[in-house]
Amino acid sequence: MKQTARVVTLLSLSAATLLASGYRIPEQSLNSVALSAAYVAGANGADASYYNPANMSFMAQGAYTEMALTYINLPKVNYTDAVASRNGDSKEEKFLMPNLHYVSPMVGNWRYGLSITAPAGLSKRWDESYAKTFAEEFTLKVIEVNPTVSYKVSDQFSLGFGLRGVYTDGVVKSNGVVAAGPITASRDLTGDSIDFGYNLAVSYKPVNDLTLSATYRSKVDLTVKGDAILTRTGLATPYNGGASVTRPLPASLALATAYTMDKTTVEFVYERTYWSSYKDLDFNYDTVLSDPVLYAAFDASKPKNWKDVNAYRIGHQWSDTLKLMAGFAIDKTPVPSSTLGFELPDSDAKLYSVGFEYKVTQNLKMGLAYLYDDKEERSATNSAGVNGKFTDSAAHLLTASFKYKF
Numbered sequence: 001m002k003q004t005a006r007v008v009t010l011l012s013l014s015a016a017t018l019l020a021s022g023y024r025i026p027e028q029s030l031n032s033v034a035l036s037a038a039y040v041a042g043a044n045g046a047d048a049s050y051y052n053p054a055n056m057s058f059m060a061q062g063a064y065t066e067m068a069l070t071y072i073n074l075p076k077v078n079y080t081d082a083v084a085s086r087n088g089d090s091k092e093e094k095f096l097m098p099n100l101h102y103v104s105p106m107v108g109n110w111r112y113g114l115s116i117t118a119p120a121g122l123s124k125r126w127d128e129s130y131a132k133t134f135a136e137e138f139t140l141k142v143i144e145v146n147p148t149v150s151y152k153v154s155d156q157f158s159l160g161f162g163l164r165g166v167y168t169d170g171v172v173k174s175n176g177v178v179a180a181g182p183i184t185a186s187r188d189l190t191g192d193s194i195d196f197g198y199n200l201a202v203s204y205k206p207v208n209d210l211t212l213s214a215t216y217r218s219k220v221d222l223t224v225k226g227d228a229i230l231t232r233t234g235l236a237t238p239y240n241g242g243a244s245v246t247r248p249l250p251a252s253l254a255l256a257t258a259y260t261m262d263k264t265t266v267e268f269v270y271e272r273t274y275w276s277s278y279k280d281l282d283f284n285y286d287t288v289l290s291d292p293v294l295y296a297a298f299d300a301s302k303p304k305n306w307k308d309v310n311a312y313r314i315g316h317q318w319s320d321t322l323k324l325m326a327g328f329a330i331d332k333t334p335v336p337s338s339t340l341g342f343e344l345p346d347s348d349a350k351l352y353s354v355g356f357e358y359k360v361t362q363n364l365k366m367g368l369a370y371l372y373d374d375k376e377e378r379s380a381t382n383s384a385g386v387n388g389k390f391t392d393s394a395a396h397l398l399t400a401s402f403k404y405k406f
Contacts (some may be wrong), residue, residue: 035317047101053162086128090124183233232291296399308334313330327352340378
């Protein structure tokens, strides 16, 4: 159950954690961070296994690997309420996110890849008494193992396919006044799950320097199950038992074009994320919560009604012994004002990124990349407890990478 709550948050490592709308984290390699995830049609390293497996067919012969480590910093988010006593800041969050990518040599017209990533997540914690009523802690960890394969139809056309195995682990805590009296209630939930999906890719090169690509990652329903402890003021017997919740890791579609002229590559990416599958948050318990206060606070279905959103990305690479990269993106939030909450105070964002990669030897490359996720201020008045403004929301990513070709 704790996990369940976490799913709610899930989509927040981003909020608290990340760099995309909701709780998706698109940046899973050096190049993707340096290019603000404008890295689909131009994916041509070990991370092509994740970003565009169809492109594995167009890579030079050999086996490719990348190991990367990303440091994520989420500054404090400030909340200013119409009632001054409710004002406060969230805690600053810091994470280390590793990922691994591999692409095999060609085997006939086939090529194989494997990526281990953290495609979603969230952590948001509040110390202020009012915010703690809704989200003392919302933490979500998501790890994906994604084996892929490509088939080279011709020198101009390639197809890609992958299977997604997703492990989710979550924690949800809240503690505060939930009814007149005052009546204080608390919850402590934990849980995990293993779920599955797929991804598809196609790439077409009408001329040698131009690549047109489309990729699709399926929705994965995170079916989190675990344990919950729920109690309130004056309750003789707290609930201590099983709990579950299902939340979507949404489907996404990317359409991209990359053009290379001499040493320069420019890429444009349009990405559609189908968040409208997240309609409500509904926890289930092994037994019915007969206490009306606990039911209203922790069991009654909470509407979310997120919406499908677009992201627009552009990236530029200049390649030589020292490769230089820069990117920019506009990323819209799926969270409507009517359901904006403390667990994920998300807003529209602009992303700015830079990076470099140095060819140490013919087979070894090392690099660094930095991304800044600048989120807009967000005001709302709703039944989720918000009657004010969230400011200072942002994210900083710093990635170090080691690449080797065998």
